[in-house]
Amino acid sequence: MKRVGEVKSSNYLLTKFQDLVDWAVNSSRANSLWPMPFGTACCAIEFMATAASRFDFARFGMERQAFSPRQADVLICAGRLPFKLAPVIRRIYDQMPQPKWVISMGACASTGGVFDNYAMVQGIDTIVPVDVYVPGCPPRPEGLLYGILLLHKKIKGESLFDAVKRREEQPLDDKGLRLPPETIDEISEPFGNSVHQFRSS
Amino acid sequence: MTSSSPVPGALRTEVARDGETIVFLAADRLLEAMTWLKETPGQEFDYLVDVTAVEFRDRERPLEVVYFLRSLKRRADIRIKVELPATAELAVDSVWSLWRGADWLEREVFDMFGITFRGHPDLRRILMWETYAEGYPLRKSFPLRGRFSRAEQVRQALNVNPEANYSLEELSIAEAAGDLPDDMRERLRRGERGVIPEPPTAA
Amino acid sequence: MSKRTVELELATPGVDAEGRPARVPLTATGEPKLAEEHMLVNIGPQHPATHGVLRLVVELDGETVVRCIPHLGYLHSGFEKLGEYRHYNQIIPLTDRTDYLSPMSNNVGFALAAEKLMGIEITPRCTVLRVIACEMSRIISHMVWLGTTSIDLGAFTPFLWAFQERERIYDLQEMWTGARLTTSLTRVGGLLADIPDGFVDKLRHFTETFPKTLGEIDRVLTRNAVWAGRTQGVGALTAAEAINYSLSGPMLRASGVAYDVRKDKPYLGYETYDFDVIVGEHGDVFDRYLVRLEECHQSNRILQQALDRLPDGPINVDDPRVILPSKTRAMSDMEAMIFHFKQVMEGVKAPVGEAYVGIENPKGELGTYLVSDGTAKPVRWRIRPPSFINLSALPRMAEGHLLSDLIAINASVDIVMGEVDR
Numbered sequence: 001m002k003r004v005g006e007v008k009s010s011n012y013l014l015t016k017f018q019d020l021v022d023w024a025v026n027s028s029r030a031n032s033l034w035p036m037p038f039g040t041a042c043c044a045i046e047f048m049a050t051a052a053s054r055f056d057f058a059r060f061g062m063e064r065q066a067f068s069p070r071q072a073d074v075l076i077c078a079g080r081l082p083f084k085l086a087p088v089i090r091r092i093y094d095q096m097p098q099p100k101w102v103i104s105m106g107a108c109a110s111t112g113g114v115f116d117n118y119a120m121v122q123g124i125d126t127i128v129p130v131d132v133y134v135p136g137c138p139p140r141p142e143g144l145l146y147g148i149l150l151l152h153k154k155i156k157g158e159s160l161f162d163a164v165k166r167r168e169e170q171p172l173d174d175k176g177l178r179l180p181p182e183t184i185d186e187i188s189e190p191f192g193n194s195v196h197q198f199r200s201s
Numbered sequence: 202m203t204s205s206s207p208v209p210g211a212l213r214t215e216v217a218r219d220g221e222t223i224v225f226l227a228a229d230r231l232l233e234a235m236t237w238l239k240e241t242p243g244q245e246f247d248y249l250v251d252v253t254a255v256e257f258r259d260r261e262r263p264l265e266v267v268y269f270l271r272s273l274k275r276r277a278d279i280r281i282k283v284e285l286p287a288t289a290e291l292a293v294d295s296v297w298s299l300w301r302g303a304d305w306l307e308r309e310v311f312d313m314f315g316i317t318f319r320g321h322p323d324l325r326r327i328l329m330w331e332t333y334a335e336g337y338p339l340r341k342s343f344p345l346r347g348r349f350s351r352a353e354q355v356r357q358a359l360n361v362n363p364e365a366n367y368s369l370e371e372l373s374i375a376e377a378a379g380d381l382p383d384d385m386r387e388r389l390r391r392g393e394r395g396v397i398p399e400p401p402t403a404a
Numbered sequence: 405m406s407k408r409t410v411e412l413e414l415a416t417p418g419v420d421a422e423g424r425p426a427r428v429p430l431t432a433t434g435e436p437k438l439a440e441e442h443m444l445v446n447i448g449p450q451h452p453a454t455h456g457v458l459r460l461v462v463e464l465d466g467e468t469v470v471r472c473i474p475h476l477g478y479l480h481s482g483f484e485k486l487g488e489y490r491h492y493n494q495i496i497p498l499t500d501r502t503d504y505l506s507p508m509s510n511n512v513g514f515a516l517a518a519e520k521l522m523g524i525e526i527t528p529r530c531t532v533l534r535v536i537a538c539e540m541s542r543i544i545s546h547m548v549w550l551g552t553t554s555i556d557l558g559a560f561t562p563f564l565w566a567f568q569e570r571e572r573i574y575d576l577q578e579m580w581t582g583a584r585l586t587t588s589l590t591r592v593g594g595l596l597a598d599i600p601d602g603f604v605d606k607l608r609h610f611t612e613t614f615p616k617t618l619g620e621i622d623r624v625l626t627r628n629a630v631w632a633g634r635t636q637g638v639g640a641l642t643a644a645e646a647i648n649y650s651l652s653g654p655m656l657r658a659s660g661v662a663y664d665v666r667k668d669k670p671y672l673g674y675e676t677y678d679f680d681v682i683v684g685e686h687g688d689v690f691d692r693y694l695v696r697l698e699e700c701h702q703s704n705r706i707l708q709q710a711l712d713r714l715p716d717g718p719i720n721v722d723d724p725r726v727i728l729p730s731k732t733r734a735m736s737d738m739e740a741m742i743f744h745f746k747q748v749m750e751g752v753k754a755p756v757g758e759a760y761v762g763i764e765n766p767k768g769e770l771g772t773y774l775v776s777d778g779t780a781k782p783v784r785w786r787i788r789p790p791s792f793i794n795l796s797a798l799p800r801m802a803e804g805h806l807l808s809d810l811i812a813i814n815a816s817v818d819i820v821m822g823e824v825d826r
Contacts, residue, residue, distance in 0.1 A: 015354075035668065038450060039456075040456065040457050040478075040479055040821070041456075041479060041481075041504060042500075042501055042504035042585055042586065042822065043502055043823070043824050044456070045505065045548070045585060046584070046585060048548075048567070049567065049570070049571070049574075049584075050565070052564060052567035052568075052571075053564050053567065053568060054567075054568070054571050067451075069450075078257050080477075080479070080481055082477075082478065082479060082480050083330075083354055083355070083357075083450065083824075084329065084330050084358065084361075084477050084478050084479060084480060085357035085457060085478045085479070086330075086355065086358040086361075087357055087358060087359050087360075088449050088450060088457075088478070090359060092450060114486075114487065114497070114498065114501075115346075115481050115482065116342075116345075117345050117346060117481075117482040117485055117487075118335065118338055118343070118345065118346055118347030118354075118482055118485065119329075119480050119481050119482040119485050120414045120481055121336070121355065121358070123350060126351075126355050127355070127359070137586055138586065140583055140584060151371070172359065174360065175361045176284070176356055176358055176359045177352065177355060177356055177359065181350070181352030181356070182352070184351055184352040184355055185350055185351050185352050188351035190346075190542065212815060217757060217758050217759060217760070218520065218521045218523070218755070218757035218758060218759045219521075219758075219759040220522055221760065221761055224438065247647055247648075248647050248650060249650045250650065250762070250769070250771065250788065251771055251786070251788040251789075251793075253773065253782065253786045255758075255775050255784045256783075256784070257775075257777060257783055257788075258777055258783060259777070267773075269760065269771070269773075269788075270494040273647060273661065273663055276668050277667070278669075280760070300648055300649075301645075301648050301649045301650075301796075301797075302648065302649045302650025302651075302799070303650075304618075304796055305792065305793070305795075306650075306793070306796075309792075313484075320788070326477075327476055327477060328476060328477035328478065328480040328826075329477060329826055330477065330631060338482060338485055339484060339485055341486075345485060368745070386719055400499055
């Protein structure tokens with residue numbers, strides 16, 4: 001049935017060219033992420049469980065795990081990150097080509113977790129920028145999958161044409177830090193129970 | 202082990218709460234006693250279970266280096282302790298020559314407590330990186346969160362070269378560490394770059 | 405660095421002073437560069453075949469390993485320091501995170517040491533449940549080992565099978581403790597909780613069906629030419645060397661030393677269970693694989709026996725100074741509330757002294773050494789880390805093998821970096 005003067009039809013779509021490109025590129029990016037598993041501790045075991053047959057994150061386009069940072073676009077830091085490992089994750093991050101994203105899996109990677117002590121980085125966001133934090137100690141595979149889906153959402157909302165939104169490479173400053181020292185001190189402050197842990201007897 | 206311990210250099214014996222015999226040895230006779238324990242028929246403690254150290258909260262008490270020995274043949278255990286006063290030099294003889302298993306265990310004690318093992322072939326830090334400048338973590342005087350601010354810790358950590366110990370020259374020198382002049386050995390002990398990161402100025 | 409001289413067996417005819425033909429040997433003036441140069445290869449800390457964040461610097465002559473230097477500490481988390489600031493019961497969640505492949509038996513190891521220090525006798529039901537926890541842990545730990553090692557050596561399918569079995573044990577752990585991985589099962593003097601309804605049936609079903617998977621793994625790997633070729637005669641250690649390097653667990657037994665803490669220094673009544681200590685013959689990677697595979701069968705046997713004998717009764721000791729009163733009692737009974745308050749605020753105090761308890765963990769002898777000065781927090785909490793000590797023999801085992809064998813040898817140690825670096 002035709003009506004004279006009808007402008008809108010379900011058979012075509014008006015959009016900006018930029019949006020079309022963004023949609024096409026970002027959907028492709030989001031739906032075939034190549035994860036680089038930076039598995040250090042307990043979370044790596046849950047990461048492996050997520051990759052194995054029951055949970056199988058290949059269903060979300062992550063079929064190919066890249067064990068080389070140069071062929072990866074999402075760094076999944078699974079597990080705690082001691083200071084000794086800090087330069088390593090920074091180098092791995094630097095070696096990844098843009099665009100790249102980081103998932104911080106678990107309490108230790110996100111905040112230092114129970115390890116508020118001399119050895120542990122209090123959150124990998126003091127070393128590299130993080131897109132998605134997955135809480136849990138360790139997160140269940142479902143939790144990690146949810147984090148991955150959140151990352152998909154984030155990627156689909158990005159734009160190729162907006163230079164502000166597209167995160168630039170964040171090199172270390174002359175002190176070798178990513179953030180100002182005051183900021184690092186602030187986000188590394190003890191919280192929760194670890195405030196009281198100084199009584200040693 | 203009988204209660205009248207014939208171990209050479211034994212100062213006194215105690216019984217731990219788990220029923221094990223603890224023999225306290227004079228530090229200078231450690232190696233002799235260990236050799237005796239390993240090789241004397243009837244003792245034959247051929248298996249080194251663990252080496253560790255204890256520092257008490259009471260700062261007056263000496264540090265203890267603890268050796269757990271086992272005789273696989275006799276299925277018997279013994280615990281050996283050497284007391285080191287915190288004021289004196291923290292050094293004992295290495296038992297590396299008797300048990301290869303002592304290699305990393307002694308390195309760990311050195312790393313965590315700063316106790317030197319004389320005669321150890323490769324006494325470097327094992328868990329912390331070699332330019333780690335905050336001290337020995339398991340000492341009671343070491344604060345739980347470390348000595349430096351978090352920002353300073355991050356800065357020092359990021360400035361460590363992740364490719365340390367990655368040249369043949371350096372490895373060869375490290376192997377011959379015993380024959381090197383003191384300054385060079387010191388430099389190697391601190392790390393391949395020879396630079397200890399500057400501690401922060403007093404805030 | 406070793407320099408080699410190269411002798412060339414070339415000679416050229418010449419004439420001597422009297423004009424007779426003579427053969428003058430030729431010597432090479434310069435040394436060929438290729439033979440002289442050793443190559444360094446860095447493996448890790450981020451490498452899928454190092455089972456964590458281990459870093460190996462390997463000096464190679466061609467493809468042969470001349471020297472292998474492990475660098476550790478990339479996962480050093482300060483457990484032992486942290487333990488000095490925690491009550492005994494607060495340390496138990498930390499023990500999950502040392503050897504995170506077998507969290508339950510770590511919990512048990514710590515609880516046994518704390519109980520020995522305090523002189524607590526646990527109840528019969530708790531003892532059997534802890535045996536079940538230990539053996540479940542052994543199975544899942546060996547399953548990870550099998551899965552990852554088979555991936556390292558090029559077989560992907562056993563990984564999936566092994567992880568399916570792990571998921572079944574994870575389900576059981578989740579039923580019991582509410583967590584898949586970080587179980588925090590034990591408390592000083594008892595357990596977090598009794599097993600829920602249906603647990604026994606589900607575990608029994610597991611013990612009946614698990615040997616089938618083991619049989620499949622055995623069929624795929626044991627007589628597989630590739631598997632045997634990559635593992636037999638690789639990384640062999642004699643019994644004397646294994647003892648001298650203080651190895652423990654399957655590493656020690658694969659070299660022919662029949663030492664098993666469960667048999668030789670029994671805890672949790674292991675002497676009353678009927679199981680065999682599996683001993684290898686050659687001490688190579690293949691024997692370690694066989695030992696671990698067969699230990700899974702033995703663990704399965706122990707699990708079945710434990711299920712058969714599981715007694716009724718309380719899981720916690722009847723001592724209000726050690727075990728928290730129930731929430732109902734703490735809210736209604738003044739005395740119980742005081743005990744609750746004292747335990748939460750002050751913790752369980754241990755008498756002055758020290759105790760060491762070694763248990764047979766999947767990786768080897770996990771020792772827990774506790775020193776107390778009479779307060780509620782230990783002066784020293786030392787973990788004897790089996791995989792750290794086992795790993796210290798890696799340079800010795802890798803010498804003279806090919807680089808690709810190094811991967812197999814490293815895998816055979818069954819390291820877990822959380823425990824190596826602590």
